[in-house]
Amino acid sequence: MKLYDSGKIITGIVIFVILMTFPFWFNMGRAAPKPDPKLPKNVKNCVLPKDTIKTSHMQILNNWRDEVVRDNKRSFVAFDGKHFDKSLSNTCMKCHSSKKQFCDQCHNYLKVTPYCWDCHIEPKEPKESKETAEAKEPKETK
Amino acid sequence: MNIISSFLLSFLAGIALIVIAWAGALTNLQGLFGVVLPYIAITTFVAGVVYRVLNWAQSPVPFRIPTTCGQEKSFPWIKANCIENPSSTLGVVIRMAFEVLTFRSLFRGTTVELRGGPKLDYRSTKWLWMAALGFHYSFLMIFFRHFRFFTEPIPALVHLAENMDSFFEVTVPALYISDGLLMACVTYLLIRRVIIPQVRYISLPADYFPLFLILAIGTTGILMRYILKVDVVSIKELAMGLVTFHPAVPKGIGSLFYIHLFLVCVLIIYFPFSKLVHLGGVFLSPTRNLANNNRQVRHVNPWNYPVKVHTYAEYEDDFREKMIEAGLPVEKELSDEKE
Numbered sequence: 101m102k103l104y105d106s107g108k109i110i111t112g113i114v115i116f117v118i119l120m121t122f123p124f125w126f127n128m129g130r131a132a133p134k135p136d137p138k139l140p141k142n143v144k145n146c147v148l149p150k151d152t153i154k155t156s157h158m159q160i161l162n163n164w165r166d167e168v169v170r171d172n173k174r175s176f177v178a179f180d181g182k183h184f185d186k187s188l189s190n191t192c193m194k195c196h197s198s199k200k201q202f203c204d205q206c207h208n209y210l211k212v213t214p215y216c217w218d219c220h221i222e223p224k225e226p227k228e229s230k231e232t233a234e235a236k237e238p239k240e241t242k
Numbered sequence: 243m244n245i246i247s248s249f250l251l252s253f254l255a256g257i258a259l260i261v262i263a264w265a266g267a268l269t270n271l272q273g274l275f276g277v278v279l280p281y282i283a284i285t286t287f288v289a290g291v292v293y294r295v296l297n298w299a300q301s302p303v304p305f306r307i308p309t310t311c312g313q314e315k316s317f318p319w320i321k322a323n324c325i326e327n328p329s330s331t332l333g334v335v336i337r338m339a340f341e342v343l344t345f346r347s348l349f350r351g352t353t354v355e356l357r358g359g360p361k362l363d364y365r366s367t368k369w370l371w372m373a374a375l376g377f378h379y380s381f382l383m384i385f386f387r388h389f390r391f392f393t394e395p396i397p398a399l400v401h402l403a404e405n406m407d408s409f410f411e412v413t414v415p416a417l418y419i420s421d422g423l424l425m426a427c428v429t430y431l432l433i434r435r436v437i438i439p440q441v442r443y444i445s446l447p448a449d450y451f452p453l454f455l456i457l458a459i460g461t462t463g464i465l466m467r468y469i470l471k472v473d474v475v476s477i478k479e480l481a482m483g484l485v486t487f488h489p490a491v492p493k494g495i496g497s498l499f500y501i502h503l504f505l506v507c508v509l510i511i512y513f514p515f516s517k518l519v520h521l522g523g524v525f526l527s528p529t530r531n532l533a534n535n536n537r538q539v540r541h542v543n544p545w546n547y548p549v550k551v552h553t554y555a556e557y558e559d560d561f562r563e564k565m566i567e568a569g570l571p572v573e574k575e576l577s578d579e580k581e
């Protein structure tokens with residue numbers, strides 16, 4: 101086997117292999133902790149079934165926003181029959197009262213940076229970080 | 243193969259792949275489709291492309307092939323085009339950069355048409371160039387953004403790419419410009435093959451199949467992100483398991499993801515065996531990567547081997563006496579030889 105221009109060929113191949121295996125050596129020796137969102141203790145259900153809220157919470161937030169801001173429709177009936185105010189700070193963040201221990205857990209894992217907090221106010225983080233954020237039941241609306 | 247069979251064959255192959263992946267996900271073969279196949283795919287891809295390049299590098303290219311698009315270097319008073327027809331390494335590097343980064347050769351595209359009577363009309367067309375460039379760059383962007391699933395922490399550059407790509411901040415999750423561009427360009431490239439008769443005539447299943455595959459990958463990806471929603475956190479756990487060699491299959495990832503992943507695996511397994519290896523091939527195009535210095539440098543043909551020759555002097559040595567006897571003229575007399 102004779103390689104012509106072997107210097108250039110080998111260099112090219114090495115660059116290709118390094119680039120294509122990037123994730124394998126980039127993550128070497130690093131632990132990748134899984135996100136651990138702290139669920140509220142004293143309530144059982146979210147506003148949507150768990151599978152749905154996990155994957156589609158950004159969409160329901162978007163719908164809520166549109167319905168409130170454009171049509172002034174503020175009342176939402178959850179899948180378990182409870183009534184809620186369609187509100188980011190006053191509903192979601194009342195049950196999920198720590199952004200750091202809940203939303204950010206997943207979002208940091210995928211570096212999702214919702215711009216909502218540019219305007220909407222984050223809830224005050226609870227002092228002791230170990231204490232799981234207690235859910236303050238949002239006001240049920242009728 | 244004619245258009246109908248080529249087109250249909252590739253299309254049906256694509257559908258069959260989707261059905262296979264779907265069936266796999268429904269029959270709890272997640273371990274096979276989520277772990278085993280991705281490892282096979284990445285190994286085949288890397289090893290296959292390296293093999294193809296090494297194979298190409300064994301072919302000698304004795305001469306420079308001057309498919310020139312500019313004046314060759316000549317007398318000092320003739321203006322040479324040192325990029326389109328380079329005679330130096332630097333010129334070649336610049337020409338290659340234009341070729342690889344901007345698809346210079348496609349930019350030269352022309353069409354020939356009969357317009358208004360028996361008159362040939364040659365015009366420049368940039369559609370193919372535009373669609374090809376748009377497709378490749380959006381693919382690269384999507385590929386690069388996907389590293390958010392495979393790295394922890396996610397490199398700042400990947401995050402920057404996400405932010406740039408979702409610049410318009412329309413829809414939640416924010417629409418990526420590259421998604422729309424990719425689908426539009428691939429659709430154009432497919433329609434082009436079907437509509438233009440000359441291109442249709444030379445199109446084979448091997449041309450349609452990758453287009454269908456990429457369309458299907460794009461469609462499943464877009465469905466996952468904007469419409470049918472999948473559990474991205476679990477998917478990252480799966481991906482991180484793969485790249486840290488602790489593979490595990492988290493529960494509750496939708497079938498759609500396994501279809502997406504399976505199609506991607508098929509694409510990269512298919513890669514080294516198909517025209518898609520032009521990824522490596524473009525760097526090895528002899529018409530692009532060699533300086534046109536045929537007349538400045540001596541290029542020895544590498545497959546020249548030492549030829550056995552029998553010179554006239556040796557011939558005369560063998561037959562001198564007989565030649566003299568027969569009265570034939572000789573260059574060296576017998577007496578000279580004896581001295």
Ligand code: HEM
Nearest residue numbers: 384388391418421459460463464466467474477481503506
């Ligand atoms: C060449 C390979 C691939 C191509 C062309 C591709 C293409 C796409 C496209 C166009 C999207 C739409 C959203 C976006 O642009 O981010 C997407 C989404 C997605 N892809 Fe891929 N993909 C590829 C490989 C992979 C692999 C190997 C995985 C395995 C982890 C994967 C997992 C996903 C997931 C989970 C989504 C949904 C993202 C979200 O919801 O934000 N893709 N893909």
